Amino acid sequence: MSRRQLLRHSAWFGAAVVLAVASGEVISHVDGTATTAAVLDDPHALRFAQVSDSHIGFTGSANTDVTGSFSRAITQINSLGFRPDFVMHTGDLTHLSTQAQFDQVKQMMGGLRAGGVFTVPGEHDSVGDHGQKYRALFGAGSKGDGWYSFDIKGVHVIALVNTLALEKLGHLGTDQLDFIQHDVAGLSGDTPIVVFSHIPLFAMYPTWGWGTDDAAQALSYLRRFSSVTCLNGHVHQLFSKTEGNVTFHSATTTAYPLPHPGQAPAPTPQTLPAGQLGAALGIREVTYQPGQPGLAVKDRSLAWPPA
Amino acid sequence: MRLPRLLFAVATSATLLFAGHDTAANADQPAVTAAPTTAMADMADMASKIAAPGPADAPVATNAVTIQNFAYSPATVTVKAGTTVTWTNKDQDPHTVTSMNGGPLQSPTLNTGDSFRYTFKTPGRFEYLCTIHPFMTATVVVTP
Numbered sequence: 247m248s249r250r251q252l253l254r255h256s257a258w259f260g261a262a263v264v265l266a267v268a269s270g271e272v273i274s275h276v277d278g279t280a281t282t283a284a285v286l287d288d289p290h291a292l293r294f295a296q297v298s299d300s301h302i303g304f305t306g307s308a309n310t311d312v313t314g315s316f317s318r319a320i321t322q323i324n325s326l327g328f329r330p331d332f333v334m335h336t337g338d339l340t341h342l343s344t345q346a347q348f349d350q351v352k353q354m355m356g357g358l359r360a361g362g363v364f365t366v367p368g369e370h371d372s373v374g375d376h377g378q379k380y381r382a383l384f385g386a387g388s389k390g391d392g393w394y395s396f397d398i399k400g401v402h403v404i405a406l407v408n409t410l411a412l413e414k415l416g417h418l419g420t421d422q423l424d425f426i427q428h429d430v431a432g433l434s435g436d437t438p439i440v441v442f443s444h445i446p447l448f449a450m451y452p453t454w455g456w457g458t459d460d461a462a463q464a465l466s467y468l469r470r471f472s473s474v475t476c477l478n479g480h481v482h483q484l485f486s487k488t489e490g491n492v493t494f495h496s497a498t499t500t501a502y503p504l505p506h507p508g509q510a511p512a513p514t515p516q517t518l519p520a521g522q523l524g525a526a527l528g529i530r531e532v533t534y535q536p537g538q539p540g541l542a543v544k545d546r547s548l549a550w551p552p553a
Numbered sequence: 554m555r556l557p558r559l560l561f562a563v564a565t566s567a568t569l570l571f572a573g574h575d576t577a578a579n580a581d582q583p584a585v586t587a588a589p590t591t592a593m594a595d596m597a598d599m600a601s602k603i604a605a606p607g608p609a610d611a612p613v614a615t616n617a618v619t620i621q622n623f624a625y626s627p628a629t630v631t632v633k634a635g636t637t638v639t640w641t642n643k644d645q646d647p648h649t650v651t652s653m654n655g656g657p658l659q660s661p662t663l664n665t666g667d668s669f670r671y672t673f674k675t676p677g678r679f680e681y682l683c684t685i686h687p688f689m690t691a692t693v694v695v696t697p
Contacts, residue, residue: 306645342647342662342685373649373685374662412687413653455688512623513688 288535292399295323295330295360296442296530298479299499301370302351303341308502308515309523312341313350315550319500319529320357322546326531330360331398336479336497337368337409337444339384343375348383367392368444368480369409377410390421395429401534402433406443408458416445416458416480423460427467438473438534438541446478448487448494451507456481465492475541477532481513484528484545495543498528524550617641618691620648620663620683625691634695637672648689653680 300316309315323333335355340347348371355363371380381392388394388405395404404426408416418426430439441447447465449457458464468474474492482504485496502515503526510516518526527548534541616636619626621643632638640650642663650669652658658681660669673679673695683689 369687370685373647412682412684414682414687414690453688513686514623 290399290536292401292532292534293328293330294532295326295333296336296477296497296532297323297333297500298336298444298497298530299338299368299482299501300335300351301338301341301499301501302354303344303347304501304515306502306515307517311551312501313354315523315527315548316351316354316500318548318550318552319527320354322529322548324357324359330531332362332364333358333360334405334442334477335363335365336442336477337366338370338479338499338501339365339368339380341370343371343373343379345379348379352383364405364442366405366442366444367407367409369412372410377407389425393422393425399534400536401438401440402430404429404439404441406441406447406464408443408445408447408461412455413459414455415452416443416447416455416461418458418460418464423463423467426464430467430471433471435470436472439468439471439475440532440541441468441474441476443476443478445480446494446496447476448489450481450485450496454507454513456507456513468492473540475532475543477530477543483526486543493540495530497530498526498545500527500529500548503527524548619643620650620689623648623686623689625681625689627691629692629694631694631696632673634674634676634697635672636695637670638693639668639670641668642666647685648683649685650681651684653682653690656681 297316297319300319301312302316304312323330333355339351355365365384367377367380367384371377377391381388385392390407391410392407393405395402397403406418406422406426408418411417411419433439441464443458445458446456447458447461451457465474469491472491476492476494477497478494479497479499481496482499482502483496483506484498485494487494502523503518504513505516525547527550528545529548531544531546532541533544614632615627615630616632616638618630618638618640620640623644623646625640630638640660640663642648642665645665647662647664649662650658650660650671656679658671658679660671662685663669673693676695676697679693679695681691681693
């Protein structure tokens with residue numbers, strides 16, 4: 247780690263309170279003990295970014311420029327100080343699944359500088375066509391309705407689709423559950439597992455559909471692994487919880503905030519006072535260093551609108 | 554807002570949900586019309602009505618359902634077989650009227666001011682949701 251990097255990282259932590267809104271600072275640092283300094287020096291460390299719920303095409307007072315804020319998120323990912331091994335968008339790329347919205351978000355994500363760019367679909371990406379347009383643009387190499395897995399730097403990554411057979415709650419379905427069971431069958435129990443989905447795999451707030459009705463079955467296949475990290479979007483706010491060997495992290499959005507569970511009649515877009523939107527939006531940086539017990543998750547707020 | 558009474562009741566059959574989503578049957582003449590957008594009526598008043606406990610969930614004998622503030626109102630309507638029910642989206646956001654359990658309601662995306670009509674010919678209990686905002690759920694009860 248260079249002196250300049252050290253100074254930069256010192257600045258992140260030291261300035262977090264002072265620059266709370268404007269600078270895209272670390273707003274949570276949980277789960278795991280790996281330090282950024284050690285990870286940056288380790289060529290075997292996995293580093294990736296998560297972005298979610300860009301809702302390209304949304305027009306409303308909650309965010310009158312979702313294209314601008316998503317563009318800002320891409321800029322921040324490209325400015326992390328390292329090239330992520332991959333970037334994952336956890337769904338609701340578009341607001342209404344139009345071809346123009348898909349083309350636009352695809353073009354924007356082409357500006358991400360990373361080893362790979364991946365997606366999982368949200369329910370806003372399958373409006374009226376059961377996800378056909380989504381899969382045509384983003385489904386290459388996936389199975390079934392768009393799920394897939396891959397291995398990278400010793401970590402096994404599973405990307406799920408729980409937004410198609412909706413019954414208020416998210417749903418995986420028999421075919422996808424079978425895929426998960428077979429997908430992890432040959433892995434040793436000390437392989438770190440990262441699972442991406444749009445809707446949470448834990449019951450964050452079922453009254454608003456913030457859960458997945460058959461997630462328990464999926465997680466039962468992962469019970470024997472020492473480290474399982476589930477990363478989701480959909481709820482447009484940060485939330486973390488641990489259940490046994492599994493840690494869940496809901497990501498925030500780059501578009502507009504939703505109310506906290508039960509704090510409004512319905513989970514509808516929230517219009518914040520002027521100047522407060524950026525603090526509710528953000529990107530996520532995740533690192534895994536071999537030998538560490540788990541993954542380190544850092545969420546950074548969006549410097550939005552630009553000063 | 555309405556509690557999810559049927560949250561887990563249909564999990565076992567859920568793999569077949571929306572199997573016919575792209576080929577919505579129109580035997581019963583569903584139709585969408587774009588109505589002139591009316592001025593946003595007293596939003597605060599509507600919000601208070603929807604948030605009010607009790608009566609909002611009681612079955613109501615009407616054939617008109619309003620979609621407003623991300624909710625179907627009334628949440629449960631009871632009609633006689635042969636009745637045409639009309640849904641009208643008064644939100645700024647688009648919504649759908651889509652059956653659970655692969656049922657007959659398969660509206661296209663309803664933009665602001667759009668209406669969707671469906672004639673219920675057979676008695677039964679018809680649960681539906683908005684596929685864009687699946688927390689929005691409601692019921693039509695059709696009596697003989």
